[in-house]
Amino acid sequence: SAVISQKPSRDICQRGTSLTIQCQVDSQVTMMFWYRQQPGQSLTLIATANQGSEATYESGFVIDKFPISRPNLTFSTLTVSNMSPEDSSIYLCSVSGTLGPYEQYFGPGTRLTVT
Amino acid sequence: GQQVMQIPQYQHVQEGEDFTTYCNSSTTLSNIQWYKQRPGGHPVFLIQLVKSGEVKKQKRLTFQFGEAKKNSSLHITATQTTDVGTYFCAVTTSGTYKYIFGTGTRLKVLA
Numbered sequence: 594s595a596v597i598s599q600k601p602s603r604d605i606c607q608r609g610t611s612l613t614i615q616c617q618v619d620s621q622v623t624m625m626f627w628y629r630q631q632p633g634q635s636l637t638l639i640a641t642a643n644q645g646s647e648a649t650y651e652s653g654f655v656i657d658k659f660p661i662s663r664p665n666l667t668f669s670t671l672t673v674s675n676m677s678p679e680d681s682s683i684y685l686c687s688v689s690g691t692l693g694p695y696e697q698y699f700g701p702g703t704r705l706t707v708t
Numbered sequence: 709g710q711q712v713m714q715i716p717q718y719q720h721v722q723e724g725e726d727f728t729t730y731c732n733s734s735t736t737l738s739n740i741q742w743y744k745q746r747p748g749g750h751p752v753f754l755i756q757l758v759k760s761g762e763v764k765k766q767k768r769l770t771f772q773f774g775e776a777k778k779n780s781s782l783h784i785t786a787t788q789t790t791d792v793g794t795y796f797c798a799v800t801t802s803g804t805y806k807y808i809f810g811t812g813t814r815l816k817v818l819a
Contacts, residue, residue, distance in 0.1 A: 634812075635810065635811050635812050636751065638808070638809075641805075685750060695739075695756075695805045695807070696741065696756060697743075697798075699752070700750065701750055702750050
């Protein structure tokens with residue numbers, strides 16, 4: 594299994610600002626994902642971070658709001674841009690292989706509060 | 709988009725009682741996974757089911773995939789306080805890497 598770290602673990606930000614969240618994996622992985630989880634709710638997939646190319650976004654999420662970088666097979670960043678209180682949530686990165694069973698390993702999450 | 713419902717939403721049980729959560733999809737699934745998320749923690753992979761009617765066991769946990777591959781269940785026998793958390797199913801219809809998470813069932817175990 595992969596060990597995943599995220600920075601920061603939590604932050605309180607003012608509306609209109611941006612925050613970049615880092616996800617570091619201890620081994621090379623093919624698939625990396627970013628999820629959002631609001632308190633007491635399920636996980637919603639934001640995008641798949643593709644190494645060397647643009648991320649693949651899910652319906653309702655756009656690159657201008659959530660730009661993602663993935664410069665190599667062990668690292669990715671998610672930026673939450675022009676934040677509003679509605680962006681307050683936990684942001685999780687996860688990784689999986691490209692061969693089944695595609696079990697996902699999650700980072701500890703970043704708890705974001707926007708005031 | 710596809711929605712995956714889990715019932716019940718919440719369950720409180722006395723320690724030692726059994727617990728079951730159900731995951732229901734309106735479309736035929738390729739695979740289903742189950743995850744457990746402890747309070748304040750991140751989701752942890754439990755198991756994957758692939759075949760119609762498949763049953764898998766992990767100690768006190770029994771996982772089942774429906775014959776029509778549209779639903780699944782997780783049953784815990786003789787719950788313990790360590791079973792506390794939210795149980796999510798995650799499904800895919802394409803057999804690839806992208807999974808949609810169910811609404812989750814939050815389990816509380818009273819000692």
